[in-house]
Amino acid sequence: MLNLLADGEVHSGESLGAALGVSRAAVWKQLQKLERYGLALESVKGRGYRLPGGLNLLSGEAIGTALDPAARELLRELILCDEVDSTNGQLLLRMEEGCGHGVAMFAERQTAGRGRRGRTWVSPFSGGINLSIGWQFNGGVQLLEGLSLAVGVALARALAEFEVPDIRLKWPNDVWCRERKLAGVLLELSGDLTDRCAVVVGIGLNVGLRGDSAAAIDQPWIDLQSVRAGIDRNRLAASMLNHLLPLLRDYPECGFGAYREAWLALDQFAGRPVRLQSANQAWTGTAVGVDMSGALILEADGEHKLFHGGEVSLREAP
Numbered sequence: 001m002l003n004l005l006a007d008g009e010v011h012s013g014e015s016l017g018a019a020l021g022v023s024r025a026a027v028w029k030q031l032q033k034l035e036r037y038g039l040a041l042e043s044v045k046g047r048g049y050r051l052p053g054g055l056n057l058l059s060g061e062a063i064g065t066a067l068d069p070a071a072r073e074l075l076r077e078l079i080l081c082d083e084v085d086s087t088n089g090q091l092l093l094r095m096e097e098g099c100g101h102g103v104a105m106f107a108e109r110q111t112a113g114r115g116r117r118g119r120t121w122v123s124p125f126s127g128g129i130n131l132s133i134g135w136q137f138n139g140g141v142q143l144l145e146g147l148s149l150a151v152g153v154a155l156a157r158a159l160a161e162f163e164v165p166d167i168r169l170k171w172p173n174d175v176w177c178r179e180r181k182l183a184g185v186l187l188e189l190s191g192d193l194t195d196r197c198a199v200v201v202g203i204g205l206n207v208g209l210r211g212d213s214a215a216a217i218d219q220p221w222i223d224l225q226s227v228r229a230g231i232d233r234n235r236l237a238a239s240m241l242n243h244l245l246p247l248l249r250d251y252p253e254c255g256f257g258a259y260r261e262a263w264l265a266l267d268q269f270a271g272r273p274v275r276l277q278s279a280n281q282a283w284t285g286t287a288v289g290v291d292m293s294g295a296l297i298l299e300a301d302g303e304h305k306l307f308h309g310g311e312v313s314l315r316e317a318p
Contacts, residue, residue, distance in 0.1 A: 001030045002082075008054025010047045037083075037109060037125035055126045056233045058106050066238030074245040076102030083125075085112040087132035088188055088202040095190055095198035100134030104241055113204060128223070129205040129237055134198065135248040141193040146256025146294025148173040148309060151185045151201055153259045154243035156266055161239050164228045168268040171287070171296050172309035175205070176268050180222040182206055201244065207233060256294045264289050273317035274298070276307055283307075284317050 004011060004019055013024045020027065031049060034041050042050050060080050067075065084090055084107045094100030109125040123130050137143060152169045159167050159175070168176045175183035183205035191197040206223035224231055250258075264270070269287040276283045276298065285300030295306040296314065 001027075001034070002055065002057065005041075005049070005051045006055040006057050008051055010044050010050045012048035015048070039125060057126060058108060058237060059234055062234035063106075063238045063241070066235050068242045071238075071242045071245045074102060074249055075104060075241065077104070079103065079105040081105065081107040083107065083109045083111065086110055087113075087130055088186060088200050091132045091134045091200045092188055092190055092198075095134050095136070095200060100198065100200070101136040102245075103134045104245075105132050106130060106237060123204060124209060126207075126233075127209050128207045129203070129233060129240070131205075131237065131240060132200050132202045133241075133244060133248065134200050136191075136196065136198050137252060138196050139252055140195055141189060141197055143252045143255070144187075144189075144197075144199060145308075146259070146290075146292075147199070147201075147251060148185050148187050149263050149290065149294045150247060150251065150256055150259040151187075151203070151244065153262045153266070154247050155183055155185075155203065155205070155240065156262075158236065158239040158243050162228060162231050162236060164224065164231075166227070167266065169263055169266040170268045171290065171314055172294065177222050177227055180220040182222050182224070199248075201248070203240070205236075205240075207231070207236075255292075257292050260290065260292060260294075263294075269314065269316065275315050275317045277313050277315070278311055287314070 001016065001020065004016060013027050017024050017027045031041060039051055042052055044050060058080050060078055063078065064072070087105045087107050087110065091100050091103060091105055094103060107130045110123040110130050113123045113130060149169070149172060152173060152175055155175050156167050156169060164177070166178045170176050173185040174181055183203060186202040188200045188202065189197055206221060208225035209223045267289060270289060272287055274285065274287045283298060283300060283305070285298040288297045288299045288304070290296055291306060295308045298305045298307060
């Protein structure tokens with residue numbers, strides 16, 4: 001049904017039924033289900049139904065066609081879901097079963113998408129790109145210092161291919177655009193953190209958020225439709241994989257050091273007064289970049305203090 005309505009044109013109930021091989025009554029039942037996806041189905045009197053503006057649905061074939069040879073070789077499996085609770089959660093299960101390495105999962109909609117520090121990631125149907133990639137590392141978690149920052153650099157490079165303006169990076173794991181959040185990164189680990197460990201890299205990127213869903217977001221946000229309309233989601237999804245898969249392959253060898261200068265060049269808060277907040281303590285000072293491990297350098301009281309991601313959040317100081 002969604003594939004038929006994705007073109008944004010008017011389709012009669014009769015034509016939909018014929019295409020699906022079902023009765024008009026069955027068509028109506030299917031159309032009613034679209035409401036739970038938050039899709040604004042429009043009934044055109046005497047003509048049929050349409051989704052105004054249409055949908056740019058993800059396609060495994062389209063993503064695969066746009067992959068670079070290197071990414072295609074590294075990608076063991078590509079999974080596309082209409083709906084899932086959490087792409088990160090599903091891939092963590094696969095990693096624990098030993099079958100998640102090199103797997104990329106996209107979902108049109110998540111019902112329990114996760115953000116950093118226990119937040120919910122809002123992901124209306126086809127309104128963004130929800131991606132998780134599973135990867136196995138040998139050598140322990142210490143090899144992964146700064147990985148979330150490097151992922152931010154990879155996303156910035158993918159967005160640059162589509163000439164998205166004003167992209168910046170916010171420590172430790174956000175992509176910003178015009179002073180607002182465009183995308184977030186969530187890393188989740190399992191396995192032996194001192195030896196062979198599994199990492200799931202989760203990414204949520206706002207493409208075109210609709211009114212009702214956007215109202216649930218509790219921080220300043222922006223989407224691609226606002227700044228660079230018309231980007232094909234499949235080409236963007238492929239570009240993200242083209243940058244992320246080689247990063248994951250090479251990271252144990254090159255570490256964050258290979259991405260530090262690129263990150264610093266995009267630092268949203270460089271030289272600005274900031275406030276860092278943990279569960280029970282706060283610090284204020286001036287953000288002066290990150291070190292070779294990806295730790296934030298805060299200048300306060302004439303000293304430089306280092307902060308690692310963990311449960312510390314950063315905000316601009318009032």
